[in-house]
Amino acid sequence: MPAIVDTIEGRRIEDHRPWPRLLVTQETWRKIADEIAAGRATLLGLWANAGELYVVHMAFVDQGSTTIAVVSLECPDKTFPSVGAVHPPAIRLERTVHSLYGLRPISAPDPRPWLDLGFWNVKYPLGSRAPASDVRPSYGFLPVEGESLHQIPVGPVHAGIIEPGHFRFTASGETVVRLEERLGYLHKGIETLMMGATVERATKLAARTSGDSTVAYGIAFAHAVESALQMKVPPRAQYLRALMAELERLANHFGDIGAICNDASFALMNAHCGILRELVLRAAAACFGHRLMMDRVVPGGVATDLRPDGLTLLKDALKQFRRRFPRLVELYDNTASLQDRTVSTGIVSGELAQQFGASGYVGRASGRDCDARKSPGYAPYDDLDFAVPVMTAGDVNARVWVRIREVEQSLALVEQIIERLPDGRVAIALNGGTGEGLGFAESFRGDVLVAVRVEGRRVARCHLRDPSWFQWPLLEAAIEGNIVADFPLCNKSFNCSYSGHDL
Numbered sequence: 369m370p371a372i373v374d375t376i377e378g379r380r381i382e383d384h385r386p387w388p389r390l391l392v393t394q395e396t397w398r399k400i401a402d403e404i405a406a407g408r409a410t411l412l413g414l415w416a417n418a419g420e421l422y423v424v425h426m427a428f429v430d431q432g433s434t435t436i437a438v439v440s441l442e443c444p445d446k447t448f449p450s451v452g453a454v455h456p457p458a459i460r461l462e463r464t465v466h467s468l469y470g471l472r473p474i475s476a477p478d479p480r481p482w483l484d485l486g487f488w489n490v491k492y493p494l495g496s497r498a499p500a501s502d503v504r505p506s507y508g509f510l511p512v513e514g515e516s517l518h519q520i521p522v523g524p525v526h527a528g529i530i531e532p533g534h535f536r537f538t539a540s541g542e543t544v545v546r547l548e549e550r551l552g553y554l555h556k557g558i559e560t561l562m563m564g565a566t567v568e569r570a571t572k573l574a575a576r577t578s579g580d581s582t583v584a585y586g587i588a589f590a591h592a593v594e595s596a597l598q599m600k601v602p603p604r605a606q607y608l609r610a611l612m613a614e615l616e617r618l619a620n621h622f623g624d625i626g627a628i629c630n631d632a633s634f635a636l637m638n639a640h641c642g643i644l645r646e647l648v649l650r651a652a653a654a655c656f657g658h659r660l661m662m663d664r665v666v667p668g669g670v671a672t673d674l675r676p677d678g679l680t681l682l683k684d685a686l687k688q689f690r691r692r693f694p695r696l697v698e699l700y701d702n703t704a705s706l707q708d709r710t711v712s713t714g715i716v717s718g719e720l721a722q723q724f725g726a727s728g729y730v731g732r733a734s735g736r737d738c739d740a741r742k743s744p745g746y747a748p749y750d751d752l753d754f755a756v757p758v759m760t761a762g763d764v765n766a767r768v769w770v771r772i773r774e775v776e777q778s779l780a781l782v783e784q785i786i787e788r789l790p791d792g793r794v795a796i797a798l799n800g801g802t803g804e805g806l807g808f809a810e811s812f813r814g815d816v817l818v819a820v821r822v823e824g825r826r827v828a829r830c831h832l833r834d835p836s837w838f839q840w841p842l843l844e845a846a847i848e849g850n851i852v853a854d855f856p857l858c859n860k861s862f863n864c865s866y867s868g869h870d871l
Contacts, residue, residue, distance in 0.1 A: 578868030584811030586665030591807030605669030654678035669795025714858035728814025834868030
């Protein structure tokens with residue numbers, strides 16, 4: 369069968385790279401939504417922008433050909449056909465478009481605001497900027513019917529030093545009947561700050577969308593800008609980016625594995641994993657001058673070369689990881705109390721993971737073979753040898769094991785990168801010009817998407833989509849039928865980003 373993009377009728381936007389963007393009619397927009405709902409394509413993102421006309425954009429990947437495309441629809445009357453009406457994963461994205469721009473999805477199943485919690489001094493800040501009401505509207509949580517049900521509100525302020533989010537549990541005794549999330553408390557207005565910013569300023573903003581994925585966001589943003597301006601990055605810079613990305617993945621996976629075990633009352637594992645995480649962060653600081661490697665990835669390459677003394681420290685750390693991590697894996701696998709808490713807890717079915725296009729360890733633990741480093745793929749991973757671990761159980765235990773296997777793969781990747789690191793420049797100068805770019809990068813959570821339009825040396829508009837957008841709803845499904853006390857365990861096994869989601 370031909371790729372879906374080859375059957376789309378629409379006007380192609382010539383300066384959009386590296387994948388096509390087409391301006392389509394409402395009828396074609398609906399057809400694409402139906403293809404996604406039928407499982408013949410996967411939704412990658414849905415966002416909007418304002419100019420002479422309001423426009424909504426939808427990115428998707430064809431399941432048959434793995435071809436990526438963006439379709440755009442002009443909204444002169446500030447409405448567009450709802451994708452969420454036929455494909456539930458689009459619902460929160462459409463609610464966000466309405467909160468930010470005031471565009472109304474026709475026939476949307478859920479018209480409630482999403483990011484707008486009633487705290488802003490204007491409504492539709494990226495649209496009409498209408499004055500906000502003095503009366504803060506109440507939020508109607510979804511009703512639940514049944515006997516002997518009670519509600520447990522949790523957050524947005526939590527007992528630990530974590531980001532804010534509200535969770536409304538409906539339970540029968542200790543069993544969760546429904547969980548409904550309300551997010552948006554960390555809205556920072558990143559897309560507003562991006563508009564008109566220099567590329568250099570926008571690069572810093574992108575890197576702070578979700579601080580634990582600062583390298584991944586930097587790479588995705590750089591890919592988008594480089595595609596828009598047709599820039600070719602030096603090979604050494606590509607390898608250094610990959611080295612940073614794998615160090616970031618290692619640090620976060622070590623931290624997550626320990627934290628999951630800690631929520632299952634096994635603090636010893638958390639302590640040892642914390643030591644390994646600290647070793648990664650110290651090696652990153654020695655190699656690139658910053659523990660999180662923030663602002664080290666820039667369009668055109670990287671901001672700093674690998675320091676020789678840092679390389680020595682990194683090699684020493686790799687030896688420690690190779691010696692100590694297998695013992696921790698054995699400890700996890702042979703501790704019955706841990707297995708009792710993680711096995712068969714918080715299951716996400718393969719069908720749901722596929723429908724929501726879940727990436728990262730959430731998707732791969734439920735059978736989705738997906739990794740942006742492989743597909744669509746980007747340098748230098750096409751020259752490196754690594755496997756994408758996939759499991760099918762979909763429970764907390766599977767999400768732990770995917771992380772364990774990814775740690776093993778990342779250690780091998782770091783060793784390959786060090787061995788194959790080419791000589792040469794680490795950056796090229798940013799050129800001028802106008803264009804649109806779509807960029808991807810694989811963060812430790814999954815694929816990060818960035819859509820950008822560059823005019824001269826400034827960003828006209830930019831949209832950043834965190835993998836958590838398609839993972840947060842699955843957490844609601846995972847906890848149903850489990851006991852309330854297992855929510856922290858399920859939540860940590862997902863470890864979705866609040867900041868990356870709330871924009």
